[in-house]
Amino acid sequence: MHADRTNRLALxxxxxxxxxxxxxxxxxxxxxxGKAFSRHTLFANRVSAYIAVxxxxxxxxxxxxxxxxxxxxxxxxxxxxxxxxRAGDITITAGGKQGTTIMHPAALTGAVSREIETYxxxxxxxxxxLGDPRGLNLVVTVTADQSADLRALCDRIESQAFSxxxxxxxxxxxxxxxxxxxxxxxxxRVS
Amino acid sequence: xxxxxxxxxxxxxxxxxxxSVILIIEVIAFAVHASPVLVHWATWxxxxxxxxxxxxxxxxxxxxxxxxxxxxLAFELKxxxxxxxxxRSDQDATDPAMTRRGLAGALRAAATDIDGISGAAVTVRRRxxxxxxxxxxxxxAAAAALKEPAAQAVRRRLDDLxxxxxxxLKVRVTTRSR
Numbered sequence: 572m573h574a575d576r577t578n579r580l581a582l583x584x585x586x587x588x589x590x591x592x593x594x595x596x597x598x599x600x601x602x603x604x605g606k607a608f609s610r611h612t613l614f615a616n617r618v619s620a621y622i623a624v625x626x627x628x629x630x631x632x633x634x635x636x637x638x639x640x641x642x643x644x645x646x647x648x649x650x651x652x653x654x655x656x657r658a659g660d661i662t663i664t665a666g667g668k669q670g671t672t673i674m675h676p677a678a679l680t681g682a683v684s685r686e687i688e689t690y691x692x693x694x695x696x697x698x699x700x701l702g703d704p705r706g707l708n709l710v711v712t713v714t715a716d717q718s719a720d721l722r723a724l725c726d727r728i729e730s731q732a733f734s735x736x737x738x739x740x741x742x743x744x745x746x747x748x749x750x751x752x753x754x755x756x757x758x759x760r761v762s
Numbered sequence: 763x764x765x766x767x768x769x770x771x772x773x774x775x776x777x778x779x780x781x782s783v784i785l786i787i788e789v790i791a792f793a794v795h796a797s798p799v800l801v802h803w804a805t806w807x808x809x810x811x812x813x814x815x816x817x818x819x820x821x822x823x824x825x826x827x828x829x830x831x832x833x834x835l836a837f838e839l840k841x842x843x844x845x846x847x848x849x850r851s852d853q854d855a856t857d858p859a860m861t862r863r864g865l866a867g868a869l870r871a872a873a874t875d876i877d878g879i880s881g882a883a884v885t886v887r888r889r890x891x892x893x894x895x896x897x898x899x900x901x902x903a904a905a906a907a908l909k910e911p912a913a914q915a916v917r918r919r920l921d922d923l924x925x926x927x928x929x930x931l932k933v934r935v936t937t938r939s940r
Contacts (some may be wrong), residue, residue: 723809753867
């Protein structure tokens with residue numbers, strides 16, 4: 572599991588709960604739930620009374636829920652520390668009885684980067700393969716010269732390098748993300 | 763992704779896990795009449811039984827919770843700064859884009875290619891791009907004369923990219939500061 576969306580969702584939920592708890596506390600404190608209620612002690616309410624009466628089963632139930640929360644939290648921590656969105660080895664099946672080929676992602680990214688770096692106007696290219704074997708995704712970042720014709724370069728990368736990648740993997744619809752950057756190195760001007 | 767989200771999420775997950783384990787231990791300890799073990803919850807219990815809702819400490823803590831919760835919410839819900847601006851493509855499976863910095867560099871290069879422009883500061887956002895070019899000359903008339911060619915060059919560069927949603931362009935030329 573790549574945990575970025577989970578992190579954002581959980582932190583948003585946490586922020587909302589803390590915010591609402593604060594609002595509820597302040598409203599109760601300034602008499603928003605009635606002046607009489609604001610003069611009660613914190614545990615002098617129905618919920619506390621219910622917990623006091625049914626504590627025999629409620630606290631063990633709360634402990635069981637906490638066990639689930641602790642397990643989910645541990646799973647979350649493991650995902651945070653160990654997860655990666657990088658793909659593992661890629662299996663290429665030619666079909667029929669021709670067997671399968673296992674390709675290391677570095678072989679693919681190295682080949683596509685080297686090909687793109689030979690194109691005119693390209694300073695550097697790097698690629699990474701994301702996802703799992705069922706849903707591979709190639710992300711290519713290309714740094715071009717400031718003087719490069721970026722549209723022509725983009726079209727060439729799409730029609731040549733990306734076609735070669737898709738052909739090599741036997742996946743004509745392989746999703747590929749191309750990020751074009753421009754070098755910050757300013758070429759010398761001749762005056 | 764915001765890099766800070768990972769450590770924040772780690773802290774939240776760790777706090778949840780530790781708090782849950784403490785509660786489980788205390789419930790078991792209470793059942794075997796050995797409580798409290800890790801947390802002196804009886805002290806908190808007696809404090810809550812004698813503290814009223816209108817106490818100052820409740821107001822203070824409520825405000826702290828509101829501020830903290832609002833900060834977390836604002837941080838998480840604030841729209842992410844755009845990092846890539848998508849280009850048109852004939853292939854559905856290909857998603858080409860200019861990085862925000864890349865587009866700024868391309869527009870800067872287009873502006874500084876004009877004779878008389880010595881430099882340019884470019885700001886690219888999701889829907890607009892601002893190019894503030896500096897003329898090599900110090901007279902404002904010279905700077906004004908450069909505005910149209912600079913704007914045309916930058917516009918041409920932007921059009922050539924064939925972006926899906928090109929940002930609105932604003933170009934100005936300032937004189938070189940003395």
